Amino acid sequence: MKRIAIIEDNPDNLMLAEAILSPSFDIVSFENGPDALSALPDLNVDVVLLDISLPRMDGVAVLESIRRDERLKNLPVIALTAHAMVGDREKYLAKGFDEYFTKPIVDFNALIALVQRMIDQVG
Amino acid sequence: MNDQFIKPDDSLEIDPHFLDRLKELGGPKLISELITMYLTRGSDLLDTIVAGIESQDFNSVKNAPHSLISSAGNLGGKRVSKLSIAIEAAAMDEQIDILDELKPDLILAQDYFQHYLQGAFEQL
Numbered sequence: 001m002k003r004i005a006i007i008e009d010n011p012d013n014l015m016l017a018e019a020i021l022s023p024s025f026d027i028v029s030f031e032n033g034p035d036a037l038s039a040l041p042d043l044n045v046d047v048v049l050l051d052i053s054l055p056r057m058d059g060v061a062v063l064e065s066i067r068r069d070e071r072l073k074n075l076p077v078i079a080l081t082a083h084a085m086v087g088d089r090e091k092y093l094a095k096g097f098d099e100y101f102t103k104p105i106v107d108f109n110a111l112i113a114l115v116q117r118m119i120d121q122v123g
Numbered sequence: 124m125n126d127q128f129i130k131p132d133d134s135l136e137i138d139p140h141f142l143d144r145l146k147e148l149g150g151p152k153l154i155s156e157l158i159t160m161y162l163t164r165g166s167d168l169l170d171t172i173v174a175g176i177e178s179q180d181f182n183s184v185k186n187a188p189h190s191l192i193s194s195a196g197n198l199g200g201k202r203v204s205k206l207s208i209a210i211e212a213a214a215m216d217e218q219i220d221i222l223d224e225l226k227p228d229l230i231l232a233q234d235y236f237q238h239y240l241q242g243a244f245e246q247l
Contacts, residue, residue, distance in 0.1 A: 108144070
């Protein structure tokens with residue numbers, strides 16, 4: 001089973017994402033970026049779902065750290081965010097996210113399909 | 124407002140299908156945990172927003188509604204979610220007049236939504 005890391009500080013969002021994805025994927029979760037960055041190199045993760053508004057270190061800074069790390073830099077990273085204004089998707093893709101998914105999570109199947117597509121693209 | 128179960132009302136934009144979908148996904152356990160979390164955190168977040176508007180602490184008013192957008196939206200609280208988006212945007216622009224206008228709407232929407240969730244919880 002492929003492994004997904006979810007980095008999300010909001011406990012209800014995290015619980016919901018885990019409920020949606022856990023039947024299809026192995027889930028590891030983190031409430032903040034620094035903890036995730038410390039652990040990820042040893043976890044053999046296939047895709048990262050990364051919240052933008054995180055305490056201590058926001059999601060963009062976490063992404064930048066992932067891209068600078070030789071062990072992690074090719075990981076597919078999906079922005080999981082409540083920033084859903086016009087232009088936000090383009091903004092986050094331009095910052096280096098591979099995909100973008102908005103909260104609240106309305107379409108459960110769409111999230112599963114997006115994660116699977118990221119996995120398939122990497123091969 | 125009394126504790127009687129409040130049925131979904133179009134004007135308050137509560138979508139009951141969200142709870143149905145959550146029940147399909149994770150059964151009563153998932154719904155009860157998410158509702159319990161929301162009833163605790165939602166009140167705290169609303170208090171933070173109201174206090175932030177009254178003291179014109181725009182940073183507080185930016186962060187708290189951001190959490191409410193998804194937390195309320197996950198459970199079908201579309202009105203609370205939409206108002207939170209508007210409040211977050213107004214706080215970013217430090218538009219205190221708009222924040223003052225939105226504050227009572229959010230308090231009302233949140234009050235209805237919490238009572239709706241309490242009713243749904245009791246029916247689990």
